[in-house]
Amino acid sequence: xxxxxxxxxxxxxxxxxxxxxxxxxxxxxxxxxxxxxxxxxxxxxxxxxxxxxxxxxxxxxxxxxxxxxxxxxxxxxxxxxxxxxxxxxxxxxxxxxxxxxxxxxxxxxxxxxxxxxxxxxxxxxxxxxxxxxxxxxxxxxxxxxxxxxxxxxxxxxxxxxxxxxxxxxxxxxxxxxxxxxxxxxxxxxxxxxxxxxxxxxxxxxxxxxxxxxxxxxxxxxxx
Amino acid sequence: xxxxxxxxxxxxxxxxxxxxxxxxxxxxxxxxxxxxxxxxxxxxxxxxxxxxxxxxxxxxxxxxxxxxxxxxxxxxxxxxxxxxxxxxxxxxxxxxxxxxxxxxxxxxxxxxxxxxxxxxxxxxxxxxxxxxxxxxxxxxxxxxxxxxxxxxxxxxxxxxxxxxxxxxxxxxxxxxxxxxxxxxxxxxxxxxxxxxxxxxxxxxxxxxxxxxxxxxxxxxxxxxxxxxxxxxxxxxxxxxxxxxxxxxxxxxxxxxxxxxxxxxxxxxxxxxxxxxxxxxxxxxxxxxxxxxxxxxxxxxxxxxxxxxxxxxxxxxxxxxxxxxxxxxxxxxxxxxxxxxxxxxxxxxxxxxxxxxxxxxxx
Numbered sequence: 050x051x052x053x054x055x056x057x058x059x060x061x062x063x064x065x066x067x068x069x070x071x072x073x074x075x076x077x078x079x080x081x082x083x084x085x086x087x088x089x090x091x092x093x094x095x096x097x098x099x100x101x102x103x104x105x106x107x108x109x110x111x112x113x114x115x116x117x118x119x120x121x122x123x124x125x126x127x128x129x130x131x132x133x134x135x136x137x138x139x140x141x142x143x144x145x146x147x148x149x150x151x152x153x154x155x156x157x158x159x160x161x162x163x164x165x166x167x168x169x170x171x172x173x174x175x176x177x178x179x180x181x182x183x184x185x186x187x188x189x190x191x192x193x194x195x196x197x198x199x200x201x202x203x204x205x206x207x208x209x210x211x212x213x214x215x216x217x218x219x220x221x222x223x224x225x226x227x228x229x230x231x232x233x234x235x236x237x238x239x240x241x242x243x244x245x246x247x248x249x250x251x252x253x254x255x256x257x258x259x260x261x262x263x264x265x266x267x268x269x270x271x272x
Numbered sequence: 273x274x275x276x277x278x279x280x281x282x283x284x285x286x287x288x289x290x291x292x293x294x295x296x297x298x299x300x301x302x303x304x305x306x307x308x309x310x311x312x313x314x315x316x317x318x319x320x321x322x323x324x325x326x327x328x329x330x331x332x333x334x335x336x337x338x339x340x341x342x343x344x345x346x347x348x349x350x351x352x353x354x355x356x357x358x359x360x361x362x363x364x365x366x367x368x369x370x371x372x373x374x375x376x377x378x379x380x381x382x383x384x385x386x387x388x389x390x391x392x393x394x395x396x397x398x399x400x401x402x403x404x405x406x407x408x409x410x411x412x413x414x415x416x417x418x419x420x421x422x423x424x425x426x427x428x429x430x431x432x433x434x435x436x437x438x439x440x441x442x443x444x445x446x447x448x449x450x451x452x453x454x455x456x457x458x459x460x461x462x463x464x465x466x467x468x469x470x471x472x473x474x475x476x477x478x479x480x481x482x483x484x485x486x487x488x489x490x491x492x493x494x495x496x497x498x499x500x501x502x503x504x505x506x507x508x509x510x511x512x513x514x515x516x517x518x519x520x521x522x523x524x525x526x527x528x529x530x531x532x533x534x535x536x537x538x539x540x541x542x543x544x545x546x547x548x549x550x551x552x553x554x555x556x557x558x559x560x561x562x563x564x565x566x567x568x569x570x571x572x573x574x575x576x577x578x579x580x581x582x583x584x585x586x587x588x589x590x591x592x593x594x595x596x597x598x599x600x601x602x603x604x605x606x607x608x609x610x611x612x613x614x615x616x617x618x619x620x621x622x623x624x625x626x627x628x629x630x631x632x633x634x
Contacts, residue, residue: 116443
């Protein structure tokens with residue numbers, strides 16, 4: 050059993066490992082979490098996720114760019130792969146389910162993958178449909194998984210036009226499903242016009258928005 | 273030269289207006305080109321796909337749409353996904369309702385070993401080049417300037433040869449692989465330009481120089497300095513050195529942090545003007561201040577042209593014109609990037625209306 054000081058050291062190391070995209074360090078410390086009986090949930094939330102949150106700030110402040118964030122993401126997943134199987138009981142419960150994908154006609158998936166990563170680390174069960182996803186597939190997957198949230202991404206002005214269509218299709222089958230949209234040409238105004246329930250300006254606030262949406266659903270007794 | 277309806281106060285024909293701008297003279301009004309590619313095809317009853325695979329339809333669509341709205345034609349048959357198909361991968365033409373341009377369906381490089389094996393393609397048969405060359409021949413027959421369809425953007429070609437996420441990881445972990453792709457991309461672009469120069473003569477050619485993946489939404493200025501600047505410098509120096517008549521450089525997206533580095537590139541001269549086209553993320557007054565010797569172009573936000581009301585489009589166009597008109601090197605009104613193919617036609621008319629209302633020089 051690790052002392053409090055050692056636990057802090059490990060959590061700080063995981064945080065730094067993600068921020069400094071030091072995959073080896075994250076793997077070593079994640080193994081230490083298991084060997085020294087540190088709580089895996091704490092290690093994920095206060096180490097890896099906290100580090101990734103800081104990475105989000107660094108990106109927003111133009112200190113980190115996509116190559117750095119991708120490397121941080123690799124480090125994060127290296128830790129998650131080791132720690133997640135060791136979550137137990139309530140901690141392993143998912144916060145919600147999300148279907149995510151880049152809409153039909155669009156092959157750009159960097160942004161979608163970063164949002165997916167944030168959902169992963171925040172404890173959501175993620176059903177990733179990939180890129181250039183047929184609109185019907187979003188509807189089918191939402192129905193099949195009964196996910197509370199569908200997250201749609203588009204980088205192109207052409208493919209963004211598919212969003213109102215797919216929102217309409219999903220709502221027609223399940224009016225309770227919450228739809229979130231994001232991507233370079235999307236703004237809050239566009240999201241509102243398209244009938245989306247949420248808008249994610251970036252990966253970090255995608256998760257905040259999703260958590261709020263799931264809370265709203267649960268308050269309404271629908272989730 | 274008043275048009276029917278009396279809304280047009282033009283004193284120059286489109287080619288005279290662009291000619292004056294390129295010669296450093298003040299035209300009657302701000303020239304306008306909406307970067308209409310797929311939009312032109314749909315506007316003329318063609319498919320978007322035909323813009324990229326049928327040179328005659330592509331030419332017709334661009335000329336007819338320019339004539340319809342009264343803007344200055346700048347003709348191009350090229351695409352941003354250039355490199356994937358040309359180096360041996362596969363391209364997906366835009367055929368579905370939601371696609372606006374070709375995209376790479378299979379990258380020629382998927383592993384580190386693929387990088388080592390990759391060779392320069394035959395410049396006369398690679399990917400879209402035969403189609404684009406045919407298009408250039410049609411332009412030449414009509415006496416129009418020739419903008420080669422080959423990319424002039426090494427980093428974007430390199431990140432189309434492989435997946436952009438993998439390429440970004442190589443910038444960090446295996447820079448030697450990224451440099452090899454950039455070297456091949458640069459050499460290919462230079463070979464392609466030489467092919468165009470040999471076919472038409474340098475003086476008929478306007479060089480297309482772009483920096484797309486270099487945008488700060490993706491890369492840092494430090495990465496720009498290491499992975500973009502040296503190759504782009506070489507491209508500018510050698511392509512302009514071939515004696516082309518002019519250049520058009522599209523600086524796509526958020527590039528504010530890169531502007532001091534772009535200032536270091538060879539950017540033409542009064543005898544060989546280079547138009548610098550900016551996205552809506554770069555303020556036109558700042559662009560004009562930093563590049564006083566160049567013609568500044570831009571930068572109406574494409575998303576607003578597609579989704580905005582005519583009132584919003586008119587207002588953002590007015591702002592762009594009023595800022596751009598102050599550029600000491602001259603100004604060419606354009607969107608910040610390609611016109612969305614599904615943009616409402618009335619919004620292009622609205623932009624033209626703003627040009628007529630605010631674009632005339634005293």
